Amino acid sequence: MNKKIRSRLTLAIQIILIYLASQLLPVFMLFFIPEADRIAAAMNLSLFFAFLGTVLMVAWNSRKKWTPQNSLTDQPSAPIGKTLTTGLFGFMGAVLIQIVAMNVEYLLFKMPVVSENTEVLLDLTNRYPFFIFNIILFAPVMEEFVFRKAIVTHLVDGIGIVGAATISALLFAIAHNDGHYLVYGSLGLWFSFLYYRTRNIATPMIAHALMNAVSALPILSQLIS
Known part of the structure; x- marks a missing residue:
């Protein structure tokens, strides 16, 4: 990237551009x-x-x-110990939020208590085992950098943490695009809270990765056995 152009882009925007490139380049290359x-x-x-x-x-x-x-970003981030414990607490909270939100969606809208997006990813992972790394590592890391650290950080001083977290959660839900907007929106708000609480992006990453790992347990058990 040209130095003059790079100097005009915040680090947050550069990370968002990296994310968009990582999502769109594979689609473009498939045409060939x-x-x-x-x-x-x-x-x-x-x-x-x-x-x-x-x-x-x-x-x-x-x-x-x-x-x-x-x-x-000007405030110091939480030390490793607090980050790990808050991440584990955040994981348990994320699982509970997911269960509650899924059931609310079923009661109000008769939506299945299963994420179609998750089912497709697990089916693909069953056929292509190495894709498990995308589910439990690469996706949580990239999504937390983009939707929490980049977007929330960019918006927080302008509209406050509640507004920033809400917009981040809406974009997070739209990006998953499987109809479970309450589930992903609620999780997005929770992950934003974890980031804001510790000022350390590793906190929601831990919670997010562990939550995805639980969803992928059937595949993980097959790979281990």
């Missing part, structure tokens, strides 16, 4: 692959770009100065 080979190619490309996006985001985040600098 024979139709018969597209499913396997899609899995491999998605996994590769998810890995690459994760590595780039971690590298970008390790810079000394996070931009934009504001009331959220």
Whole structure:
């Protein structure tokens, strides 16, 4: 990226651009692959770009100065011990929120108490085992960098933490695009709270990754056995 252009982009926006590239490049590249080979190619490309996006985001985040600098990033983040314990607490809270929200959706809208998006991902992982890394590692890391650290950080001083968390949660729900907006929206608010509470993006990452790992337990048990 040109230095002059890079200097105009906050670190948060650069991370969002990395995320968009990691999602869109595999789709673009599939047009150059024979139709018969597209499913396997899609899995491999998605996994590769998810890995690459994760590595780039971690590298970008390790810079000394996070931009934009504001009331959220200027405060010190929680130490490792508090981050780990809050992440574990956050995981248990996320599982409870998911169960409650799923049942509310069923009672109000008769929606199935299953995420179609999750079912598709688990089915693909059953056929392509290495895709498990995308579910329990790459996706949680990238999504927390984008929807919590980048978006919430960019908005918090302008509209407050409640407004920033709400917009982040709405975008998080829309991005998953399987109709369970209450579930993903509620989880998005919870993960924003965990980030705001500790000022450490690793906190919601831990909760998010563990929650995804629980959803993938049937696949994990098959891979281990």
